[in-house]
Amino acid sequence: xxxxxxxxxxxxxxTLIEFNKDGVSSSEYLAESxxxxxxxxxxxxxxxxxxxxxxxxxxxAGTKLARDLSDITLLDVYKAVNVVQDNKLFSMHENPNPxxxxxxxxxxxxxxxxxxxxxxxxxxxxxxxxxxxxxDIVEKEQIN
Amino acid sequence: xxxxxxxxxxxxxxTLIEFNKDGVSSSEYLAESxxxxxxxxxxxxxxxxxxxxxxxxxxxAGTKLARDLSDITLLDVYKAVNVVQDNKLFSMHENPNPxxxxxxxxxxxxxxxxxxxxxxxxxxxxxxxxxxxxxDIVEKEQIN
DNA sequence: CCTTATTGTAATTATTATAATTACAGGTAA
DNA sequence: TTACCTGTAATTATAATAATTACAATAAGG
Numbered sequence: 241x242x243x244x245x246x247x248x249x250x251x252x253x254x255t256l257i258e259f260n261k262d263g264v265s266s267s268e269y270l271a272e273s274x275x276x277x278x279x280x281x282x283x284x285x286x287x288x289x290x291x292x293x294x295x296x297x298x299x300x301a302g303t304k305l306a307r308d309l310s311d312i313t314l315l316d317v318y319k320a321v322n323v324v325q326d327n328k329l330f331s332m333h334e335n336p337n338p339x340x341x342x343x344x345x346x347x348x349x350x351x352x353x354x355x356x357x358x359x360x361x362x363x364x365x366x367x368x369x370x371x372x373x374x375x376d377i378v379e380k381e382q383i384n
Numbered sequence: 385x386x387x388x389x390x391x392x393x394x395x396x397x398x399t400l401i402e403f404n405k406d407g408v409s410s411s412e413y414l415a416e417s418x419x420x421x422x423x424x425x426x427x428x429x430x431x432x433x434x435x436x437x438x439x440x441x442x443x444x445a446g447t448k449l450a451r452d453l454s455d456i457t458l459l460d461v462y463k464a465v466n467v468v469q470d471n472k473l474f475s476m477h478e479n480p481n482p483x484x485x486x487x488x489x490x491x492x493x494x495x496x497x498x499x500x501x502x503x504x505x506x507x508x509x510x511x512x513x514x515x516x517x518x519x520d521i522v523e524k525e526q527i528n
Numbered sequence: 529c530c531t532t533a534t535t536g537t538a539a540t541t542a543t544t545a546t547a548a549t550t551a552c553a554g555g556t557a558a
Numbered sequence: 559t560t561a562c563c564t565g566t567a568a569t570t571a572t573a574a575t576a577a578t579t580a581c582a583a584t585a586a587g588g
Contacts, residue, residue, distance in 0.1 A: 242468070242472050242473055242474060242475040243473060243474045243475060244475065244545080244546065244547090245475045245476055245477045245546085245547085246546090246547095247474060248474065248475070248476045248477055248490075248494055249477050251490070251494060252477070252480065252486060252487075252490045255486050255490065255493075256484070256486040256487075259485060259486050266562095266563070266564090267563080267564070268563090272481055272484075273480060273481045273484040273486055273487040274477055274480055274481070274487070275477070275478075275479045275480055275481050275487070276477065276547080276548075277547095277548060277549060277550095278563095278564095279548080279549070279550080279551095279565095279566085280547070280548070280549090282563095282564060282565065282566085283565085283566080285564090285565095286564090286565070286566085296564075296565095297555085297556085297563095297564080298554065298555045298556075298563080298564045298565065299554075299555035299556035299557080299562080299563060299564060300555085300556060300557085300563075300564080301556095301562075301563055301564085302563090303564095314497065324386070328386050329386055329387060329505075330386060330387045330391060330392065331386040331387060331388065331389045331392070331575095332389055332392045333389045333392055333393050333396070333418060333419070333420065333576095334419075335419045336396065336417060336418055336419055337416060337417045337418070337419050340400070340416075340417040341403060341521065341525050342396060342399050342400040342403050342417055342521060343396075343400075343417045343418070343419070345520075345521040345524045345525065346392075346395070346396045346399065346517075346521070348524065349399075349517050349520045349521050349524070350392055350395060350517070353458065353508065353509070353512050356508050357505045357506075357508040357509055358505065360504040360505055360507065360508050361501045361502065361504055361505040362501075363504065364497065364500050364501040364504045365497070365501055368497050373490075373493050373494070376489075376493045377485065377486060377489040377490070377493050380489045380492065380493070381485050381489065388574085388575065388576090389575085389576085390575090390576095410533090410534070410535090411534075411535070412534085420576080420577075421576095421577060421578060421579095422534095422535095423536095423537085423577085423578070423579080423580095424576070424577070424578090426534095426535060426536065426537085427536085427537080429535090429536095430535090430536070430537085440535075440536095441534095441535075441584085441585080442534075442535045442536065442583065442584045442585075443533080443534060443535060443583075443584035443585035443586075444534075444535080444584085444585060444586080445533070445534055445535085445585095445586095446534090447535095475546095477547095
């Protein structure tokens with residue numbers, strides 16, 4: 241199965257807040273661009289807030305970025321929206337048979353490889369910032 | 385969410401077939417070590433067979449490796465058991481709003497990054513063979 | 529040829545996560 | 559006090575996994 245779209249939506253939200261930085265980015269406004277409902281947006285924004293990526297306050301319309309664009313990586317967003325936990329990207333079968341030499345060692349043999357693979361994936365995300373995404377979209381808009 | 389344990393089970397199965405190469409690896413035998421039921425094992429073996437990783441025949445008990453240990457990577461197993469499709473590890477929200485500059489470009493902006501991350505993960509799996517896993521387990525057994 | 533055992537596969541059920549939606553309490557500003 | 563927004567819980571629909579049961583098709587051995 242695949243990693244929740246919360247991650248892609250989180251990136252979308254943050255990017256749009258930047259594009260709309262002179263306006264008010266309410267959950268309804270953001271939901272319209274993402275094409276989903278405001279409650280889901282607020283849930284994700286709550287996670288981004290907990291990770292100190294955005295500023296938002298009850299009763300006050302709009303969300304703002306809490307940091308500079310160049311200081312937010314996709315890895316920050318990925319961690320914030322909690323789509324994959326540490327060392328849990330790959331699931332293992334629980335309870336292999338301890339009476340079998342393979343059964344009693346397979347988890348320890350595989351685990352480090354799974355960790356390495358997951359870290360390789362996350363490293364790629366850590367090398368891309370929101371600034372890159374925004375620049376890419378600005379460029380795409382200029383071409384068309 | 386996480387990647388199906390079919391992958392870990394597939395690796396377990398192939399490793400155990402090697403350990404038991406002088407015996408008969410029936411689905412029941414394999415299921416006992418994995419600690420699941422034979423039908424699931426047979427389903428996974430069917431996938432491994434389709435990928436030419438094992439030899440198995442209806443009515444004849446036992447499964448054998450179809451290639452040398454050193455010629456089967458974890459990536460081969462991962463692809464065989466079909467846990468993640470190309471470019472589908474990360475899911476995107478469908479139908480972002482095309483009237484919004486961010487909505488109409490976000491998918492194309494994010495997609496290449498997701499692809500790169502997925503490939504980085506898969507590259508790690510491609511660098512490990514079943515021979516490595518078997519050697520690791522043999523070593524762990526000798527120590528204990 | 530017939531019995532027995534195994535593989536291949538379909539169908540069923542329970543579990544889990546996601547995503548969409550509704551509803552409403554709590555907070556803020558005008 | 560009104561109007562609007564955020565925060566959050568509850569509900570529903572959907573989808574994938576994993577476990578399980580069942581059985582047809584196949585092959586070996588007596």
